[in-house]
Amino acid sequence: MSDGPKLFTNKPRKAQLKHKTEAGRPPSQPSMDPPRPPETPPPPPSSAQVPKETAARRYKFVWPVLLAVNVAIGAYLFLNANKKDEKEEAEVVGGAPASSASATVAVPEKTLPPEPTIVPAIIPREPIPEDEQRKLLKWMLEEKRKVKTKNPEEKKRIDEEKAILKQFIRAKSLPTI
Template sequence: MNEQPPQPQPVTSLLMRRCKIAWRLLLLFNFTLGAYLFASAQLRELKENRGRKAHRLHKSRTSAEVPHKDPITDSMEWNYDDLLVPATTPVAVRNPLLEEQQREVLQWMLQEKRKMKAKDKAEKKQIDEEKAILKRFLRAKSIPKF
């Protein structure tokens, strides 16, 4: 009548049974991480090989020599004054607009601002402020010179 209690199972197998899902997820994660690292290394090597090949092609193209009959400097005479003095065109000064023309331009600007559609509240606020400034200029007796 001496019954012996059942032998306890080893701890490692019991832990493996309890954590079966965790072990599977860990194994899957390790495989995917390895695949990612392998693929990124392959991609990096592929890009480097393409770069080397493009460099070799470019180098082979530039190494071809073109025969010259005469050197360029022998056949023409240089005018060094043209090279040293920069060629600049003077800025044309325009006559100032008359006050009536300025009012027409400001009126046109106000009409264009009214046509604009705002995307958000900040843009709407900015457009309203610009319209208020234009209206103030149009209502004034004299327009400031720009």
């Protein structure tokens, strides 16, 4: 009935170990040693005899986890604070204050005169031949047929676009692009 080695809080003496091995022998094998009186087991260890471990040593596997969690939380808070500051700066630079509580003094905005818009020169291009236009419209129709719709409104819109493309393809003359 030996379950293997046992861990003891107090190491057993040699005499105790010998006594246990003699008791475990079958009766057919006589013992060569003279019989000894059974010894009483040692008293259970009291709280005064057991050395106290500090909490840091007792939970030494917890410290790396706590350190990693603290570093992760610190990095998260640091990055969110930076993002928040960038948003506030962008709002202040854009002219609108960050919040109504932080804007105690209203600063009138100076309006700049509108800048003249520069229109790029329109370059006249050659008209696209009708057969190329039809090929292009047929290609667009094929691409519309390949589209997978997610909801009925999108399907309806794509069906309308396909109908318009079919009308242009079947028409005798195409509008100039």
